[in-house]
Amino acid sequence: SAPERVQRNIEARRPLIEHSLSEHEALIQQAGAGELLRRTGWIKLHRSERTLAAGLADAERLRAYDLHIDTLDSAGVAALEPDLAPIMGGIHYRDTAAIIDPAALSKAYADLFVSRGGHLLSGDxxxxxxxxxxxxxxxxxxxxxxxxxxxxxxxxxxxxxxxxxxxxxxxGWKRGYHMHYAAKDGAKLNHPILDADVGYLLAPMRRGVRLTSGAEFARRDAPPTPVQIEVCEPTARQLFPLAERLDPEPWRGARPCLPxxxxxxxxxxxxxxxxxxxxxxxxxxxxxxxxxxxxxxxxxxxxxxxxxxxxxxxxx
Ligand SMILES: Cc1cc2nc3c(=O)[nH]c(=O)nc-3n(C[C@H](O)[C@H](O)[C@H](O)COP(=O)(O)OP(=O)(O)OC[C@H]3O[C@@H](n4cnc5c(N)ncnc54)[C@H](O)[C@@H]3O)c2cc1C
Structure with a gap:
């Protein structure tokens, strides 16, 4: 896309993103679900000097939006995530928060709705x-x-x-998958981490460590084909000591996307x-x-x- 169009798009989404966390926090407080929110930020990892330089250039552009961003060399990543295998470096985006159990949060919001007189009914x-x-x-x-x-x-x-x-x-839609894993020998993941050069995310969730795939382009309701989980899992295991899978099958979702x-x-x-x-x-x-x-x-x-x-x- 042309730079001006990208900039217009950023400005159009900015008010939603800027208020997204404060609106969650207000509801989370009313729903008594504070234990589900973690304000750790997230880390984007890079495996080579070339990709790290490109990632740092992106981060520099984002500083214009008053974000708190730390650049990390290999030792910096290890200090934040001691159980990761050594890696070239990364970027810590510190302003974001994460939900460690989205289903529990949805349930807490639904309970809040009902407690205020709302009714939940099922139907087509x-x-x-x-x-x-x-x-x-x-x-x-x-x-x-x-x-x-x-x-x-x-x-x-x-x-x-x-x-x-x-x-x-x-x-349209972009399908995607995730799978939860136990961690070996008490290993701990402290932040959501994006293995940017490979294309998957590892996140510490209440259920375990979640591996999330990238986008899959397929018919919306076609049977699952979680090949991305299968492909990324060995690489993720080299990065972090994942133990056994915790879900019988990968979860599948579809991200609803407009142009x-x-x-x-x-x-x-x-x-x-x-x-x-x-x-x-x-x-x-x-x-x-x-x-x-x-x-x-x-x-x-x-x-x-x-x-x-x-x-x-x-x-x-
Ligand atoms: C792998 C993956 C990872 C993601 N990670 C994140 C993330 O980290 N953060 C984030 O913010 N978003 C994430 N998303 C995106 C997020 O899941 C979607 O944006 C979100 O689910 C859209 O919410 P929605 O309520 O509009 O639609 P949906 O969550 O899809 O809900 C639509 C509901 O409508 C129901 N429905 C369909 N047809 C009917 C019918 N005829 N009658 C009654 N009900 C019907 C469906 O059963 C469904 O429950 C992720 C998505 C995927 C696939």
Whole structure:
């Protein structure tokens, strides 16, 4: 992409990213889930002088955004991560936080919602229809639910709703996998680490050390083909003393992506009372609370706390 377009894209995503952690922290505090958040930052590792130099050049550009970034030589990496095999060097991005159990966090948020009077009901969203009076109806296991507003939050499956309503939105997906491992002999990983020259992530999670793959381009609902986990695992084992696998099969997900890698958050342009909130790409967990707040502001007629223009549905 042209540098000006990249810069415009950075500025468009910046408000979401800038508020993502504070919005999580507010909800985490209310949900009593503070033990799930770790503020360690993450480390990008490089295996050669050439790639480390390129990584450092990237880091220098990012300093313009007031980030706290430390450059690490081999000894610097070893000081932060004593159980890693020796490596050329790395970059410690210190401002980010990580969730050590995303499912537990989702459950804590769901419990908070219910404790405030919300109801969780199951049903097939494809049963959504509009009543003659304009309200929205969906069938649930507890019977039909009719409401003045409905929000489409089906991630990569959102086309099941907007497609039949006549919207042509270029939503794609990047599939990916992860697997958890025990650590050998009490070894400990202190930060999420990206083995940038190889292309996988190791992260300390409540369940164990998680190895996450890169992007897989395949049909959305095709059977799993976790070859990236198989390919990266031997390299990851040389870097960190992983022991046995802890999951029967790799977990598979699909990152819902729009061409500009920004989500759609806002009203469905041609259907009153219908709202869109999908396309969060690689950052759906990160951006959940911030895009939820933005959507809530719009739905309740409040002044949106950030400018929603870059995320409107009719930008394509
Ligand atoms: C390997 C991997 C690693 C990732 N790591 C991170 C990370 O570190 N940080 C981060 O922020 N993000 C990460 N992501 C991205 C994140 O998972 C997505 O952005 C996020 O899941 C999108 O959230 P969503 O709620 O929009 O969609 P989803 O999480 O996909 O949820 C959509 C839901 O809709 C349901 N659904 C589908 N059809 C219907 C229907 N007809 N009726 C009812 N329900 C239906 C599905 O079952 C699903 O539960 C990762 C993704 C992958 C694949």
């Amino acid at each position: 969203a494809r049963s959504l229809s509009q009543e003659p009076d304009g309200r929205w109806r969906v069938e649930t296991a507890n019977g039909p639910l009719v409401a003045g507003a409905a929000v489409v939050t089906l991630g990569p499956w959102s086309d099941a709703i907007y497609g039949p309503l006549g919207y042509r939105i270029p939503l 500009d890698m920004l989500p759609i958050v806002g009203p469905a342009p041609r259907h009153r009372g219908l709202w869109f909130d999908f396309g969060h790409a690689h950052h759906g967990l990160t951006l959940g609370p911030v895009s939820g707040r933005l959507l809530a502001d719009m739905m309740t007629g409040e002044k949106p706390f950030i400018d929603p223009t870059p995320y409107r549905a009719d930008r394509f």
